[in-house]
Amino acid sequence: MKALLLADLYQLWINFKFYAVFLVVALACALFSGPNDTPSVFFPMYAVFLCSMIGMSLLQLDEASRWNICAQTMPCTRRDQVTEKYVFTLACFGATWALFALLFAVLAALGRMPWPREAVQTVLMLAVGLLAPAVSLPPLFRWGSAKGRVIYIGMVVFVVAGVGGAIGGLINMKNVALPMPPTPILVALAALIPVLIFLASWSLSVRWYESREL
Amino acid sequence: MNAIETRALTKTYGDFTLGPLDLTLPSGCIMGLVGENGAGKTTAIRLLLGLTKPDGGAATVLGAPAGPDMRAVKQDIGVVLDDVGYPAGLTATQMGKVLAAAYEHWDMPLYERYLHDMHVPTDKKFSTLSRGNKMKLGIAGALSHRAKLLILDEPTGGLDPVVRDEVVDIFSDFTRDPACSILISSHIVSDLEKLCDYIAFLHKGKLLLCEEKDRLLEEYGILQCDRNTLDALDPRTVLGKRLTPYSAEALIRRDAAPAGTQLKPVTIEELFVLLVKEDLQ
Known part of the structure; x- marks a missing residue:
């Protein structure tokens, strides 16, 4: 797996070094673009989302150069290949997430943002960063990048439009209100569920990739 | 092993x-x-x-x-x-x-x-x-x-x-x-x-032959002859053939060659091409 990680590290540097500039811009925008001198939600989310999709982009590059097949001729299993992509995704997303989480914590300590909002935003970033690759990677491992991408887009539309709409509708119909400020248990649950989904996604990807004809 | x-x-x-x-x-x-x-x-x-x-x-x-x-x-x-x-x-x-x-x-x-x-x-x-x-x-x-x-x-x-x-x-x-x-x-x-x-x-998709190379080269040969001589050969001994308007070449096992005939050594490429052509015919 060390070799696969190293190959991806080189690919990251070659293909995605502009992300560093983007991160700096996103950080600056986050600091100065929010309402009432509070940091913006959009830019951190967007940055975390993009960085969490680096693994997916690398997988597509692997397929285009057929490195995914070549790597299978080396001493590594398909489980190693899947695990490496999830670890790499976690590292890319984790670094970005930690950066913004730290920023929010500093801003909350300086009084520029209330602690409940800091906690919700940090957990939301975690959810976005874990759920995006958790949804996108299994179809890519199962069907390859061409077919997998179409299925992934379909799934995102379903999840965002279908599930989001259904929950919104339910809240409206039942007049349910989300507790504000959120309780620590709710925040912990909101953080735990994406982690569990990410782990389930890894397990599904392993199973699907092991059964795929390369 | x-x-x-x-x-x-x-x-x-x-x-x-x-x-x-x-x-x-x-x-x-x-x-x-x-x-x-x-x-x-x-x-x-x-x-x-x-x-x-x-x-x-x-x-x-x-x-x-x-x-x-x-x-x-x-x-x-x-x-x-x-x-x-x-x-x-x-x-x-x-x-x-x-x-x-x-x-x-x-x-x-x-x-x-x-x-x-x-x-x-x-x-x-x-x-x-x-x-x-x-x-x-x-x-x-x-x-x-x-x-x-x-x-x-x-x-x-x-x-x-x-x-x-x-x-x-x-x-x-x-x-x-x-x-x-x-x-x-x-x-x-x-x-x-x-x-x-x-x-x-x-x-x-089918394995036509799998042999030691030297053995293949020893066992098989090319018979250069006219078409009448080729037609007179037992078809079972002819593993492949190449016909031109003036002559014929047949891939045959040396032990099945008619007595007194001179066989040209076969190359691996000829062996393969003639075997495949025969299969296609």
Whole structure:
């Protein structure tokens, strides 16, 4: 797996070094673009989302150069290949997430943002960063990048439009209100569920990739 | 121990079926897989490497069952695929570091020597290399971790004759160690004729012949004659023929040749072409 990680590290540097500039811009925008001198939600989310999709982009590059097949001729299993992509995704997303989480914590300590909002935003970033690759990677491992991408887009539309709409509708119909400020248990649950989904996604990807004809 | 053994190995894709394939490559030997495009050479190699699951039969590679869990045995296998498959953006130097992290017995000075001797640019991205240089880089990668078995899919394709000759010499040197073996597929039959101890002919997924090369060359010959003489031969002895308006050539077993006839020595290329043509007729 060390070799696969190293190959991806080189690919990251070659293909995605502009992300560093983007991160700096996103950080600056986050600091100065929010309402009432509070940091913006959009830019951190967007940055975390993009960085969490680096693994997916690398997988597509692997397929285009057929490195995914070549790597299978080396001493590594398909489980190693899947695990490496999830670890790499976690590292890319984790670094970005930690950066913004730290920023929010500093801003909350300086009084520029209330602690409940800091906690919700940090957990939301975690959810976005874990759920995006958790949804996108299994179809890519199962069907390859061409077919997998179409299925992934379909799934995102379903999840965002279908599930989001259904929950919104339910809240409206039942007049349910989300507790504000959120309780620590709710925040912990909101953080735990994406982690569990990410782990389930890894397990599904392993199973699907092991059964795929390369 | 045999380096490779397959028993009734089969794989079906739609209307194409490979096998049943029965091959044995003894340690220290080189086997050439010869076949036209789509004959099943790459499929056979993929089955041996566990990239594809067989529909029937079994294979062992260096004594271990071929399949997806060959991690340990792959330390001893060097592979060059027909398109090599290294990441597009990496240079030969970076690729050396990646391979060093993958193989326990990686020999960086040896890798660098191969790159130098074969004139492979070390600072250019893999995607910008010519097909020949990509292949040479793949060969350097496959040879630099003290493998006991090389599995090579069309490794000399795209190389100019001079480099091809050098590469063939490198492969020959590799098997000086009696523990080292090579399975090589190629369209360039002349390379295989120089290199191989065993030749396996694949045609439309079927194994037409698998024999020691010297034995093939001893056992078969070409009879050059007129069409009347050809028609007079027992059809069972004629394994292949080539007809022109003025003459005929027939591939026959030497022991089945009519008494007193002179047979021309057959080359592996002629043997393959005539066998396949006969099958097509």
